[in-house]
Amino acid sequence: MTIVTQFAISSTRLLDSGGNVVAPLPAFAQDDSELVALYRGMVLTRTFDAKAIALQRTGRLGTYASSLGQEAVGVGVAAAMQPSDILVPSFREHGAQIWRGVSLAELFLYWGGDERGNDFAVPREDFPNCIPIGSHAPHAVGVALAFRLRGEKRAAVCVFGDGATSKGDVAEALNMAGVWKAPVVFVVNNNGWAISVPRAKQSAASTLAQKAIAAGVAAEQVDGNDIIAVRFLVEQALERARAGGGPTLIEAVTYRLSDHTTADDASRYRDDAEVSRHWAEEPIARLRNYLVRQGTWGADQEEGLLQECSKRVDESAASYLATPPQCPTEFFDYVYAALPAELAEQRDAVIASVGKQP
């Protein structure tokens, strides 16, 4: 017998759950303002999240997928990206979208059930959320292929969850990315749960990262609650991708502290004790502890930031709630570039029934 291939998956953690440095920090982490920016991004994301849930509970937002406890993945990934890169997200990456410039009002609008929430003023080329699990992975490969064919130094970033790694679309996308050395970085936001199905029932693989190895795609694992590590690893992978070094998959191990969505009750299938244990690992306190220990952050800054985030979120929510509804026939207008005759007839019937012109 001859061993024809072997592989290993590394896991990176720079800050432990108490915010203590356990491995050398990357250059950007020497700059306190960089870390404060990441911290602010995570706090804003969590403030947005709490508001979204409150709006949903009071009947003013649709079903919403919380990112509570996973802010380091979204914000860390986006912070590693260049504005010219393209994000192809699933539906729990509010942190990434906010960092990339999607407005809070647009996010509220989207989750409130209005397509205009996907018409981002910025960034114009990012994809909207993908709801059918994992089916956006090949889109990211197509985007990356487009970059390569045009000779552009850009990369696509595709984020999906642990459940998505069981899907054929993800396997097909990884395989194609590997064959074509496409400038794409896949990030598995492994939050431990696919609604009620835990990680252990999702795959017998010891890491989800290793699924990429089979496709010839570089793969590693990162502590997904350590935003410094997330940003660092994704940044490295993106630089490699833009330079023609091929794709990477990064499995960010985090934990879903929330229900799957506001339509879910995780107490039906998950022990509170498990959730409590994971609160000790969550990313915001971790970075705050580090910053406080560095003397960069204190109670005053914290208080100021919370107030600032609340104000911004409240203003955006008010703006969302004040958004006039779409015209009752607007959903006809974007089915095709030009309205076909048969569809014009259907639209005109709606106009006649509501008694007003579009």
Next chain:
Amino acid sequence: MSEVSLVQAINLALRRAMMEDPRVLLLGEDVGINGGVFRATESLFQAFGEQRVIDTPLAEAGIAGVSIGLAVQGFRPVAEIQFTGFAYTCIDQLLNHAARMRSRTRGRLTCPMVLRSPAGGGIHAAEHHSESPEAMFAHTPGLKVVTPSSPRRAYGLLLSAIRDPDPVVFLEPTRLYRAAHEEVTDDGIGIPLDCCAVLRPGRDVTLVSWGAMITETLRAAENLSRENIDAEVIDVATLKPLDSATILESVARTGRLTIVHEAPLTCGLGAEIAARVASRGLTTLLAPIERVTGFDTMMPYPRSEAFYMPSADRVTAAVRRTMAYT
């Protein structure tokens, strides 16, 4: 100008589209050096190189999904799915993503791609190689569904499909790939996707069909002319969106309608056409609408496929019934 087969006309249109627009790319299984299993992409790899004619891994959903990414980024991908029976795994990508990208982003992102696939039976192919799933695609808002019935129409319709700003499923009648020959002028002129074509004018009965069944329908019209029945033949060509006006106008003149398609009867596109005529042209009808279609069975294996597929004789018999109705 020379006589070419339908598959050669497809090849001409692809070559023309690639010459006139550098955004046009071909991708699919075996489309590169092999020129496609039916040779639709023959010599294009050699002419345009591996950057524009891309052999993909064997993964149909991935081919559709990658095409979406390319299209959203401004390319004009033309994906080939080797047989329509293998396109079902693309349906998630087409329905959930390609078809609605424009709508769900309110026009910010669009998806101008073409998914080509040989469809239909009649070539004694293995199972899953003879499907006619056009209604599945035509049921989907945001997609266009086009099928040609001759080399000239294949050339013009495919050019228009590639130039279209929205996703188009282009179903090529396998049976006509080599059976149909005619002169095709490689002039780069597209055939509009928003209208049916009247292939044969007639006074007595309207025959509506598309794809490979046009051949049987035209043959039936010839048979019927010997019985002094003057049949008008309409090639729907663009199944979605459907040009009802041409059909309604024709039925208003003839008063009789027979619809011919290879796909199964139930929920086939013939049902939609019949419903439109019933709701808007009922008073012009002189006889019940006839449908000559495949059956609500599986497409049988090749030894029995001739029993399944509508033939000129079945069409002729149906028209005789509608003509006899008083």
